[in-house]
Amino acid sequence: MGKINIEKQDSVKLYKIRKTLEELSKKSGRGTELITVYIPKGKQLHEIISSLQQEQGTADNIKSDLTRSHVVDSLGKVVQRLKLYKKTPDKGLVMFCGALPSEEGGPLGSEVVTIWEIDPPKDLNQYLYRCDDHFHVDILKDMLKDDNLIGFLAIDAKDAGWGLLHGDKIEVLSQTGSGVAGKHRQGGQSAKRFQKLREMELSYFYNRVAQTTREYFIDIYPVKGLIISGPGPTKEDFINGNYLEYRLQNNIINTIDASYSGAEGIREAFAKSADILGDFRMVEEKKLIEDLFREINSNTGKGSYGLQEVIEYLKNNVVKTLIITDNTNLNRVEGKCKRCQHLQEEILERPLVIPKKTEYRNNPCPGCNSMEVEVNEQDIVDYLEILAAKTGTQLEVISGSAEHGNMLTSLGKVGAILRYNPGHAK
Ligand SMILES: [Zn+2]
Numbered sequence: 480m481g482k483i484n485i486e487k488q489d490s491v492k493l494y495k496i497r498k499t500l501e502e503l504s505k506k507s508g509r510g511t512e513l514i515t516v517y518i519p520k521g522k523q524l525h526e527i528i529s530s531l532q533q534e535q536g537t538a539d540n541i542k543s544d545l546t547r548s549h550v551v552d553s554l555g556k557v558v559q560r561l562k563l564y565k566k567t568p569d570k571g572l573v574m575f576c577g578a579l580p581s582e583e584g585g586p587l588g589s590e591v592v593t594i595w596e597i598d599p600p601k602d603l604n605q606y607l608y609r610c611d612d613h614f615h616v617d618i619l620k621d622m623l624k625d626d627n628l629i630g631f632l633a634i635d636a637k638d639a640g641w642g643l644l645h646g647d648k649i650e651v652l653s654q655t656g657s658g659v660a661g662k663h664r665q666g667g668q669s670a671k672r673f674q675k676l677r678e679m680e681l682s683y684f685y686n687r688v689a690q691t692t693r694e695y696f697i698d699i700y701p702v703k704g705l706i707i708s709g710p711g712p713t714k715e716d717f718i719n720g721n722y723l724e725y726r727l728q729n730n731i732i733n734t735i736d737a738s739y740s741g742a743e744g745i746r747e748a749f750a751k752s753a754d755i756l757g758d759f760r761m762v763e764e765k766k767l768i769e770d771l772f773r774e775i776n777s778n779t780g781k782g783s784y785g786l787q788e789v790i791e792y793l794k795n796n797v798v799k800t801l802i803i804t805d806n807t808n809l810n811r812v813e814g815k816c817k818r819c820q821h822l823q824e825e826i827l828e829r830p831l832v833i834p835k836k837t838e839y840r841n842n843p844c845p846g847c848n849s850m851e852v853e854v855n856e857q858d859i860v861d862y863l864e865i866l867a868a869k870t871g872t873q874l875e876v877i878s879g880s881a882e883h884g885n886m887l888t889s890l891g892k893v894g895a896i897l898r899y900n901p902g903h904a905k
Pocket residue numbers: 816817818819820821844845846847848849
């Protein structure tokens with residue numbers, strides 16, 4: 480059996496990229512002035528830098544003074560950042576840069592040149608430079624899609640079916656009949672001749688199946704692995720006969736004994752394949768949630784939920800695994816006094832963030848009455864990540880719209896599996 484080789488992605492990193500792209504999609508420039516640069520892996524940085532410097536020269540032709548200075552400043556910022564890298568990061572690099580109004584709004588000309596740098600989640604093979612009225616985020620968005628495809632083949636001597644697993648969806652591609660005679664011969668034929676004919680027909684069928692399997696799972700949907708199912712020993716005969724193209728032959732993840740072949744067999748095999756596909760993210764998420772609910776429901780004291788409680792345990796180094804959905808829309812706002820370090824903080828939904836920042840900024844420090852309160856905000860996951868790193872806690876961001884994320888939503892979107900029952904603490 481081949482080993483399934485699915486690239487494991489860091490859920491926190493993917494969450495952050497997704498969030499940043501959402502934010503960038505909403506930005507628009509006052510003119511054609513927002514810079515997008517995709518630098519493929521292995522590309523020499525000095526080539527990129529010199530081509531961006533040329534663009535800076537071309538920008539002198541832009542008629543509007545404001546747009547021209549925005550483009551020149553943004554390109555300058557990108558070049559300046561690139562010079563801080565010794566070489567292109569392993570998977571490539573993406574930069575977005577533009578002069579954008581501060582979030583509280585501001586007069587024309589008060590825009591601030593802001594830059595975002597993103598390590599792509601997988602190898603970037605494409606170069607792109609754009610200066611436009613929006614950022615070009617689609618290439619990165621495509622990279623976030625789960626492209627771990629798994630092929631299914633359900634076969635017996637009567638028919639064969641093909642299916643494709645993509646994310647958490649199984650799609651039946653097609654099925655075909657074998658045309659192979661049943662095991663029992665009609666009268667008038669010698670047993671030997673009947674057997675010989677049947678073997679020839681089967682071999683012809685297996686070759687046909689191998690051909691279609693190759694077309695589907697090498698040419699059209701390159702898969703990470705193949706699962707072969709069906710009733711009886713036909714699937715083993717097919718595998719042992721080495722009919723499959725070697726790449727597929729080496730990529731057989733497992734076989735599954737099933738009652739059906741063909742299209743029905745595909746659905747059956749998928750239902751039975753959860754253990755085999757343990758590396759799939761949706762299966763991982765299911766397991767995380769099941770573990771959490773097991774602790775909660777069995778009253779071990781090791782299951783916790785609700786943001787305030789979980790943060791408290793996290794700060795006290797009691798949390799083993801922290802699970803949060805990707806749709807909390809929560810941010811942490813802090814106001815820190817520059818004079819006495821007094822800290823005010825609150826976790827709020829997005830629309831309440833700016834009013835809270837304004838409140839901190841416009842009121843004296845409760846500790847020393849100074850007006851020098853420095854205000855900052857961060858996404859809830861960034862905040863939790865910092866706390867989790869201090870205590871060696873595993874942080875997992877799961878999809879809030881999927882089935883298991885929904886179960887966590889009913890508990891306030893945040894849950895934790897604890898290292899021990901804090902009620903029994905020393
Ligand atoms: Zn103070």
